[in-house]
Amino acid sequence: MEVEVLERANEKLKLHIKDVTPGTMAILRRVILSEIPTMAIEWVDFIKNDSIMPDEVLANRLGQIPLTFDPKAYKLPEECKCEGKDFCPECQVKLYLKKTGPCVVYSGDLKSTDETVKPVYNNIPIIELMKGEELEFEAIAQLGRGKDHAKWQAGILAFYNVAKIHLKKGISQTNMKKLAEVCPKGVFKIRDGHLHVDKTKCNLCNVCAEKFPNLVTIEPSEDEFIATIETTSGIPVEELIPRALDEINKKLTTLKDDIKRL
Numbered sequence: 001m002e003v004e005v006l007e008r009a010n011e012k013l014k015l016h017i018k019d020v021t022p023g024t025m026a027i028l029r030r031v032i033l034s035e036i037p038t039m040a041i042e043w044v045d046f047i048k049n050d051s052i053m054p055d056e057v058l059a060n061r062l063g064q065i066p067l068t069f070d071p072k073a074y075k076l077p078e079e080c081k082c083e084g085k086d087f088c089p090e091c092q093v094k095l096y097l098k099k100t101g102p103c104v105v106y107s108g109d110l111k112s113t114d115e116t117v118k119p120v121y122n123n124i125p126i127i128e129l130m131k132g133e134e135l136e137f138e139a140i141a142q143l144g145r146g147k148d149h150a151k152w153q154a155g156i157l158a159f160y161n162v163a164k165i166h167l168k169k170g171i172s173q174t175n176m177k178k179l180a181e182v183c184p185k186g187v188f189k190i191r192d193g194h195l196h197v198d199k200t201k202c203n204l205c206n207v208c209a210e211k212f213p214n215l216v217t218i219e220p221s222e223d224e225f226i227a228t229i230e231t232t233s234g235i236p237v238e239e240l241i242p243r244a245l246d247e248i249n250k251k252l253t254t255l256k257d258d259i260k261r262l
Contacts, residue, residue: 003017006200011231019224035145036244046136069117095112096139100133101132154232
């Protein structure tokens with residue numbers, strides 16, 4: 001497998017991946033979406049809520065706030081010795097909030113018992129309190145998986161096939177210009193009298209092949225893909241694929257052990 005980084009941002013990564021099957025890409029996508037454990041608020045105990053927002057709606061909103069965490073410090077509740085029944089510092093974290101209006105309550109107002117567990121962004125609005133209104137609660141965050149609830153979704157992976165672009169030999173300058181002008185993605189560029197093709201930009205729209213079938217043909221590659229990965233949790237985007245591979249290896253090990261016991 002060959003991997004080339006095309007674009008890198010704080011939350012997004014665009015990769016050019018070669019020598020990999022569509023099945024492998026689909027597995028990576030599914031595991032990133034639903035299997036990587038992340039931290040999110042699961043329980044909220046409201047001490048006081050004078051706002052117009054019902055407790056259950058506010059609790060759901062709190063659960064959607066992505067939290068940073070140390071994966072080595074916490075276990076999934078079902079894997080912990082407490083079995084997730086009572087508050088346990090090995091698998092759960094407490095967060096507190098107490099505010100009086102008039103003000104807008106933001107995610108940054110949450111106070112945690114563990115400095116490594118905190119909102120990824122401090123400027124997420126939670127609720128606006130009017131004059132004299134009070135909001136006070138204690139919340140418990142724990143690890144979970146996206147397959148159980150979307151609030152534990154680690155990230156998103158989208159991918160598409162890289163195009164195989166076949167050009168007619170000896171294309172004239174006039175035809176080169178036609179191809180460059182008709183492509184909406186800028187796949188074709190003329191430099192120093194030569195036609196340069198950037199296949200990573202092609203989204204297989206086939207506009208050029210439909211208008212000029214005698215100049216170019218396009219087909220999808222079955223072992224080369226462009227993948228865009230975006231984190232939706234407190235996990236850095238660069239760590240999503242390594243953690244997804246760890247989860248896949250765990251499942252393969254479990255399957256191997258189960259087969260041996262048959």
